[in-house]
Every structure is written in structure tokens, then in C-alpha cells.
Amino acid sequence: xxxxxxxxxxxxxxxxxxxxxxxxxxxxxxxxxxxxxxxxxxxxxxxxxxxxxxxxxxxxxxxxxxxxxxxxxxxxxxxxxxxxxxxxxxxxxxxxxxxxxxxxxxxxxx
Amino acid sequence: xxxxxxxxxxxxxxxxxxxxxxxxxxxxxxxxxxxxxxxxxxxxxxxxxxxxxxxxxxxxxxxxxxxxxxxxxxxxxxxxxxxxxxxxxxxxxxxxxxxxxxxxxxxxxxxxxxxx
Numbered sequence: 001x002x003x004x005x006x007x008x009x010x011x012x013x014x015x016x017x018x019x020x021x022x023x024x025x026x027x028x029x030x031x032x033x034x035x036x037x038x039x040x041x042x043x044x045x046x047x048x049x050x051x052x053x054x055x056x057x058x059x060x061x062x063x064x065x066x067x068x069x070x071x072x073x074x075x076x077x078x079x080x081x082x083x084x085x086x087x088x089x090x091x092x093x094x095x096x097x098x099x100x101x102x103x104x105x106x107x108x109x110x
Numbered sequence: 111x112x113x114x115x116x117x118x119x120x121x122x123x124x125x126x127x128x129x130x131x132x133x134x135x136x137x138x139x140x141x142x143x144x145x146x147x148x149x150x151x152x153x154x155x156x157x158x159x160x161x162x163x164x165x166x167x168x169x170x171x172x173x174x175x176x177x178x179x180x181x182x183x184x185x186x187x188x189x190x191x192x193x194x195x196x197x198x199x200x201x202x203x204x205x206x207x208x209x210x211x212x213x214x215x216x217x218x219x220x221x222x223x224x225x226x
Binding site (some may be wrong): 032034036041042043044045047049051076091095096097098100101109 | 114130141143145152153154155160165166168169199201203205207213214215216217218219220222
């Protein structure tokens, strides 16, 4: 199974860009990278996904390195409401069985 | 469009009792998943339905857990008899893959189960 490694925690000043890294060195060629976040005890919220190209939507941008061994989620202008645990997930072999790690606890500071 | 809904939001039962959790996926989503987080641990996959069929139930902890999805719509997860270690938050998710190769899952708010 492809596994991911993320820093345990990060702080970001409100209004600044939050850059959350993820390593997925064992990713296979056809496996997508997904990012989710969990605010308090709510259900995980989908943010973005990508395969090899950089992606952007209304919530965030996803930068995937050329070798696909790592990626970075960018929240361009972090707000206090972005304080959450962020999960980077690689779907192992298209099984649809998400494997959650410990994620990165992002704290946005006023 | 309504998201994934789960009922109840919170359940408190005594050890040995039975509890049934319900999940209503997003309309039209053939794929339905159950996950759970027990105290201090990571979110873990339990099982995956495609319509009414169990595609993967490798994460089900033991035979006290029974999941069903009658008619390929809503799903139930029954725990019988409940044990203390079953306490945690149970999440349901759904997705519609169709011909795509990717699969974003949409999660419900979860059911917090407390076994006393």
C-alpha cells in the first residue's frame, strides 16, 4: 500500500499562505493523491485531488513534484476557519480504501 | 444537493446491548464506505459497498459487526453485542466513480458511539 508521511503540526499566520507537505515515495503511476481535512470532530472534508499535474480549485492548490514522490497543499490565504487536521491520502492501487495517517494539525494564528 | 447523512449523531449504550447506525449516501452514489476512529487512533476503513454488494469488508473488526445495504440505497451498521472498545466515531462516505479513475469520497458527519 502506498503510504504518506506528513509533519505532525504546523502554524500559519492568518492571511498568509499555508503550505502543507506530504511525502508519498511509494506511489504508483496510476494512483491519485487526495487531500482532506477534518475540523473538530466533523467528517473529513474533501479538498482536492491530483495525479501528476498541478491542480487548483476554489479551496486550494495542489502541487505534485515531477517524480510524484511528494506533493504540497497550498491554502493561499489561510483564515482561522482553516484550522483543522489535514490528511494526504493515496488510494492504494485503486482499491477505494482510504488509508488515513495521522495528518498535519494546522493552526491558523490571528 | 444533500450530502451524506448519518443517524443518530450520538448513541450511548451499555456493554452487551445492540446498536444500529444508519447512513444515507448522496443520491446516485453507488459506492458506500464505513470508517471509524476509536479513541486516540487513526481513521480506519471498515468496508465498502458497490450498490448492495460488499466489495471489501477487510476492515471489519469481528463478527459482532454487520453491515447491510438493502436495495443499494441507505446502509446500516449493526454492532451486537457492543463492547467497550467499540466506542468511537463511525463515519460513512459515498462516491460515484462511473468511468473515472479517481474516487473522491464524501463523508458524513459521523455517529459518536459510546459504550459504557
